[in-house]
Amino acid sequence: MSRISDAISELHKLDMEAGKRGWLQGIHPLPKLLVTLFFLVLVVSYGKYDLSGLLVLGIYLIITFVLGDISVKLLLKRMRIVLGLVCLMGIANPFFDREAVLILGGFAVTGGMVSAATLAVKGVFAVSASYLLIVTTSVEDICYALRALHVPKIFVTVLLLVYRYIIVFLKEVERMTDAYALRAPGQKGLNQKVWGTFAGQLLLRSMDRAQTVYDSMMMRGYNGEFYLRCKRSAERGDYLYAAGWSTALLLIRIIHF
Amino acid sequence: MVMNILEIENLSFSYGNPRDMYKKNVLDDINIRISGSESVGLIGENGAGKSTFLKLLTGLLELKDGEIRVAGLGLKKENLKDIRAEIGYVFQDSDSQLFMSTVYDDVAFAPRNYGKSEEEVRAAALLALKKVHMEDKKDRQIYRLSGGEKKLAAIATVLAVGAKLMLLDEPSVALDPKNRRNLIRILNELPGAKLIASHDLDFVYDTCERVILLSGGRIAADGGTKEILTDRELLEKHGLELPLSFSRGCPC
Numbered sequence: 338m339s340r341i342s343d344a345i346s347e348l349h350k351l352d353m354e355a356g357k358r359g360w361l362q363g364i365h366p367l368p369k370l371l372v373t374l375f376f377l378v379l380v381v382s383y384g385k386y387d388l389s390g391l392l393v394l395g396i397y398l399i400i401t402f403v404l405g406d407i408s409v410k411l412l413l414k415r416m417r418i419v420l421g422l423v424c425l426m427g428i429a430n431p432f433f434d435r436e437a438v439l440i441l442g443g444f445a446v447t448g449g450m451v452s453a454a455t456l457a458v459k460g461v462f463a464v465s466a467s468y469l470l471i472v473t474t475s476v477e478d479i480c481y482a483l484r485a486l487h488v489p490k491i492f493v494t495v496l497l498l499v500y501r502y503i504i505v506f507l508k509e510v511e512r513m514t515d516a517y518a519l520r521a522p523g524q525k526g527l528n529q530k531v532w533g534t535f536a537g538q539l540l541l542r543s544m545d546r547a548q549t550v551y552d553s554m555m556m557r558g559y560n561g562e563f564y565l566r567c568k569r570s571a572e573r574g575d576y577l578y579a580a581g582w583s584t585a586l587l588l589i590r591i592i593h594f
Numbered sequence: 595m596v597m598n599i600l601e602i603e604n605l606s607f608s609y610g611n612p613r614d615m616y617k618k619n620v621l622d623d624i625n626i627r628i629s630g631s632e633s634v635g636l637i638g639e640n641g642a643g644k645s646t647f648l649k650l651l652t653g654l655l656e657l658k659d660g661e662i663r664v665a666g667l668g669l670k671k672e673n674l675k676d677i678r679a680e681i682g683y684v685f686q687d688s689d690s691q692l693f694m695s696t697v698y699d700d701v702a703f704a705p706r707n708y709g710k711s712e713e714e715v716r717a718a719a720l721l722a723l724k725k726v727h728m729e730d731k732k733d734r735q736i737y738r739l740s741g742g743e744k745k746l747a748a749i750a751t752v753l754a755v756g757a758k759l760m761l762l763d764e765p766s767v768a769l770d771p772k773n774r775r776n777l778i779r780i781l782n783e784l785p786g787a788k789l790i791a792s793h794d795l796d797f798v799y800d801t802c803e804r805v806i807l808l809s810g811g812r813i814a815a816d817g818g819t820k821e822i823l824t825d826r827e828l829l830e831k832h833g834l835e836l837p838l839s840f841s842r843g844c845p846c
Contacts, residue, residue, distance in 0.1 A: 349737050352695050356735065475695055501693050508689075549690035552654050556683045557751065558675060558707030566702075566712055 341511040347415060348504055355475040361405030365571040366478035367485050368579035373470045375583055379590050380462045385452040386438065392458065393589050397582065398465050405473055412468050423460025427453030476500045481565035490562050497563055502547055509542045598663075599680070599759045599787045600628040600651070605660030607643075607650055620646045622811040624660070628787050630758060635798035635819065636791040638808035639833030644791040645686075647808070648761050651789075652683050665758060679708060682752025686764040688744035697723070697739070697747050698732040704755040722753035726780055742773025746780065759787045766797040795837035799823050807832060 355362065361369075376397055383391040402409060413420065434449030470479065480493045513535065517527060527535060605624040620643045628634055636644050649655040651662060653674045662669035665680040685691040694700040701719040710718065723729045726746040731739070739747060745765060752760060765781075766774050778800045781788065792798050798805060798819065805822040807815040809832040815822050822828065826836050835841065 349735065352735055352737075356696070356733075477695060477699060505690070546687075546690055549685060549687060550693050552649075553683075553685060553691045553693065554703075555654070556652055556678055556681075557704035557755065558678060559703075560675075560707060564706035566706065566715075 339511065339514065341507055341514065345504060345507050345511065348507075351472060352475065354472050355478075359405060359473070361401065361407075361469075361473045364473075364578050365569070365575035366474050366482040366567060367571055368575045369470060369474055370479060370482040370486070371579050372582045372586075373466050376466050376586060377463055379586055380459050380466075382590065383455065383459070385455050386448060388451055388455045388458065390590075391455060391462070394586065395458075395462065396589065397586060398462065398469070401469055405469070407469060407472060412465060416464055416468055419464050420461060423464060424457040426460055427456035430456070477563075477565055478567060480563065481567050484565060494561070494563055502543075502550070505546050505550065506543050509539060509546065513539060513542070597630050598627045599630045599665055600626065600789070601661075601663040602626040602651075603661045605650070605657075605662065607646060607655070607658060607660075618811075620811050621650070624813060626806065626813070626816070628759070628789065630787055631785065632804055633781075633788040633802045634790070635802035635805040636789055636808060637793070637795060637798060637805060637834065638814075640793075642808040642832075643811045644808055645763060648683065648763055648789070648791055651761060652681055653677060654683075679755050680758050682749075682755065682757030682760045684745075684748050684752055684760065684762045684765060686767055688741070688748040691748045691751065692736045692744060695735060696732070697728065697734050697736060697750075700736060700747065701732075701750045701754045704751060708755060718754045718756070719750075722750040725753055725784060726750045740773070741768050742770070742776060745769065745773070745777060749780070749784075753784070757786070759789065760784070762788065762790045762792075764792055764794075765790060766792060766794045795823055795829075795834065796839050799837050799839070807834075809833070 376394070379394060380391070383394075401407070430453040431447055431449035434447060434452060436448045437445035438448045438451060439446040474482075476497060480497045483493050483496070484490065514527070517531070517535070518524070521528070602624055605621055606619050607621040608619045624647070636647065638644055646655065650657060651664070651669075653669060653671075657669050664677045667673045667677050667680070669677060692700050694703060698719055701722055702715050705715040705718045720729060720732070723732055726749050728743065728746050728750060731743065731747075734743075736744070736747070749760075749762075762781075765777060769777060774797065778797065781790075781801045788801070790798060790801055802819050805815070805817065805819045806813060807822060807828070814832050815825075815828055823837055824840060829835060
């Protein structure tokens with residue numbers, strides 16, 4: 338299978354996982370989104386040397402991964418590039434901040450090392466929490482929750498359409514690269530000479546398909562807003578989920594470990 | 595008096611600048627009336643203007659010359675929303691027509707846009723899915739449907755608004771014989787007017803009682819299905835051939 342097919346298949350799998358019947362999937366999207374946003378705010382709020390305090394916040398991720406039966410292996414596989422990048426964010430810190438803040442077995446741990454590690458952990462936590470939300474909530478439900486929080490409709494519509502069109506775009510790329518590969522045996526990738534025409538054709542074809550999708554939406558009364566509905570309204574259990582996690586996370590933040 | 599769902603008078607259309615003196619009309623002086631329960635086949639060779647015609651009826655292309663009335667409403671910008679509630683357009687490519695993640699969400703898309711309550715939306719979506727025998731697949735992810743199921747889901751999306759006139763662009767394309775037969779059966783079960791643009795003359799024969807033959811942007815023939823589809827001379831004159839079942843000598 339080509340890398341493009343893999344990418345399309347991964348997107349479909351994410352959709353499927355979000356639609357599964359599970360404990361975490363069953364929670365109303367609004368409390369899930371609120372807890373995720375609150376978690377992200379708390380992650381950002383930690384100081385650059387407060388690594389020990391920040392690590393305790395990881396309890397949320399561990400518990401949610403276990404209760405939701407979410408595979409950490411899959412997270413690492415799917416987010417490897419993003420995780421790799423966030424881990425490298427603070428790579429220069431040890432060179433600028435060389436003041437020793439801790440001696441561990443005769444080895445001086447500098448402020449730069451701690452801040453680099455803190456930055457990496459913050460990044461990993463943020464990506465993991467976002468992944469947890471995506472893998473347990475369909476994009477329509479996330480958009481519904483965003484609209485419930487009065488996020489402007491233009492932003493929500495763009496988010497939803499980008500997610501839908503990305504598959505249309507990838508399918509066009511796949512069709513074109515397959516057609517190319519079949520007529521260029523033994524070649525690895527696309528020859529530099531065809532990059533220009535390939536990009537141009539891709540743009541035209543994608544626009545054409547996007548126009549059909551848009552026409553289809555217009556034919557069905559689309560007027561600039563997706564009227565998203567959740568399968569059910571929020572119940573007491575959903576509010577308890579939000580309240581429980583918010584309290585627990587706040588306590589972890591206030592009580593300094 | 596028979597109520598016409600579609601009335602077209604002196605319709606002409608060309609792409610590009612209307613002042614261009616060298617432009618050629620894609621459609622030229624079309625006059626058609628379709629009653630509320632008719633099933634009409636629109637046939638013609640490639641480039642005859644079938645898809646342009648369908649897009650004009652739905653307002654996806656701007657009407658420049660002539661008059662179109664759908665359920666008594668003149669095709670004008672201010673009437674588009676009401677007209678589109680009366681017309682259901684099933685695109686040739688179901689993949690592009692279906693853009694939500696599940697069958698139910700896609701079928702519910704139009705009723706929601708027309709401001710129905712969630713109970714009404716649910717009732718309309720389930721009824722539409724029932725009409726195409728897809729009620730057990732409502733929670734399926736779109737990409738997991740077969741080609742035939744996608745076509746039926748696309749039909750359900752337009753049925754959910756209660757469209758009185760259904761336009762179908764090459765509905766039998768890429769369907770295997772079983773799905774094709776199933777689609778014919780379902781289309782014949784559906785009430786309301788249908789305008790089916792297709793190259794598949796056997797399909798047209800099985801689903802339509804009237805046929806309009808477009809050629810060079812003009813109506814070359816308009817009449818009973820059997821009368822037109824068995825006229826070898828007429829069909830060949832306009833770049834078509836007898837339906838396969840007739841050319842094999844099937845009495846049908």
